[in-house]
Amino acid sequence: TRMQRPRWLLGACLWLLCSTEVWTATFKLALIGPWSCDPLFSRAMPTAAANLALSRLRSDTGLSRGYWYDVKLLDEDCSASKALTELGDMEGYGHAYIGPFSPALCHAASLLAQHWEAGLASPGCLGADWPNLPPLPQPSRLLFSVLRFFRWAHVGVISAPTDLWVSTGQEVASALRALGLPIGPVVTMETNKNGGAQEALRAIRVADKVKVVIMCMSSVLIGGEDQRELLLTALDMGMVADGYVFIPYDALLYAMPYQDIAFPQLTNSTKLRHAYSSVLTVTMASDQSFYEAFRQAQINREIRTAVSATEVSPIFGTIFNMVYFVAKAVEERRQAGGGHWVTGNQLIQSDGGFDFQGFNQVVYGGKEGRGMQAKYVVLDSDGDRFVPTHTLAPTHTHGPVGSLKPLSHTFIFPGGKPPSASFCWFSPEEACSGGPETVSMFFAFLLFCALIGAFIYWIKKYKRKA
Incomplete structure (x- = not known):
């Protein structure tokens, strides 16, 4: 039995070495x-x-x-x-x-x-x-899908003044430009001086056709003070009433709680609640609140x-x-x-x-x-709570940029919906080099000149015959 015991131990060791379950x-x-x-x-x-x-x-x-x-x-x-x-x-x-x-x-x-x-x-x-x-899921693809659905091609970017968010803002703009969108301006909100938020928003307001702003900073709902300052300043400057829409970039990186959740930041501030009505949140869908x-x-x-x-x-x-x-x-x-x-x-x-x-x-x-890949959802604020308005299917089921589908609740734009751009901005087969309105007006002008020229030529020819 003493001789058998080492053999038994040796066999057990060999079994452990060969077993994929254990080793x-x-x-x-x-x-x-x-x-x-x-x-x-x-x-x-x-x-x-x-x-x-x-x-x-x-x-x-x-x-x-x-x-x-x-x-x-x-x-x-x-x-x-x-x-x-x-x-x-x-x-x-x-x-x-x-x-x-x-x-x-x-x-x-x-x-x-x-x-x-x-x-x-x-x-x-x-x-x-x-x-x-x-x-x-690639944030730039998610943003492109949302922007394409609403046909918002002209978009600005405002970043918090940290290296992380400044580089994020620049890369988001580059990624969306690579997909064909005329992104700009891309500005940093300076917080070390008074009026930093106002200066950044002023750069957005003077930009041609820009009515949508991507905010590269932490959400006010999870403690981001920069976003609070930006939104309240936008409200004071009348940009919420003028129909500007703000999209928080950080919410694309996680699942913002939205099931039966009241946010005290919005509950306790009527002004912030009003400002937040202009925020369109795109975030990961969830089966239950985080x-x-x-x-x-x-x-x-x-x-x-x-x-x-x-x-x-x-x-x-x-x-x-x-x-x-x-x-x-x-x-x-x-x-x-x-x-x-x-x-x-x-x-x-x-x-x-x-x-x-x-x-x-x-x-x-x-x-x-x-x-x-994951399912995403678009959220509208209703007082101090969120209401889903659209779902965004995972890209592995609906092509390279996913598919946005409306739900029963529609997004309420407090200052009116931003104007739609030509679909050519979102089509890889077409090119929009100067903006669809400019191109259309240019050709209309050429046609008008041709008609005037033909009319003058006909008048002169008619007078000669007379």
Whole structure:
């Protein structure tokens, strides 16, 4: 029996080594974000979000035979130049990098990830120029779909005066211009001097045909003071009554709570409530409110914190979704490759075809490296609450820019709906070089001159005969 025991132990060890259920390699994920730079991120509890995703991944039967996942949190400096230098020191922290969030770092992050032979899933890469697996639906495509539906081609951009939001505003404008829209002006709202918001809005007001403004800053509803100042100034300047529409960019990055939620920022300020009536919010659709989903996770002891759900930024849910999505994409590539190790250049080729329950909505994997896909919703404010007015289907089901569909409640424009532009701005087969109205008037003028000339010629000819 003494001789049999070592043989039994040897057999058990061999079984453990061969068993894919037990013996799994660790795939490291590095999560990069500006965790101390802005209310949107400083209140996001990224460690808790990543750990919750890892916990639920371990009980996901579709991943049980694949890798074991681990997440390392890395900080993205608030200064773009300093963040750029620190990016080079992040080698070895992950087999795939989720982040950075700043578009100013996209180029460098893409080149470094290729050099490190690691995967990159950056929400900051708004264009398609760099190898990247988008861990969020592309914000520029979502905006284009909404602008196309309402036929708003002439759009301005106002950014908060931080490196993150300034670079975001510039990249949003570039991405929309690449889709054919005449975006401009793109201005920064200076907050270190009096009248900064007024100066930025004045630049918008004097711009020809611009009636829609994309706000690149944190929402006032999650603690963004810059947006509060901008909207209240717009109200004082009469721009709300004049029919200007404001679209918050940050809401595209998460699921803004809208199910039976009253926002105290709007409840307690009649003036802000009036100003917010001009805001058209486009945000990720959700099966239940972010706050409700967070409280439920607290009750289930999946999130061990006494912090109130309303004090947490909804980007928490985005972090959860991004970590979960990248893990699912890695598993899809692992199975497609016959179980071989997944390298960075393989990850960005993820063919999707999967879906999973995100933090508070169903999330999909897009085909041909298109990245994460999800359903979106357009919201109108009704007093201190939100009302959905349109749904935006995921692009994997309705072409490259999705499909916007109206609901029973229509968006109320307090100052009247902004004028529609020619559809040629939204059609790749047509070109609008000077604005449809200008072109039409030019040809009408030429026709008018030709008719006048013909009439004069006929009169002279008639007099000669007479």
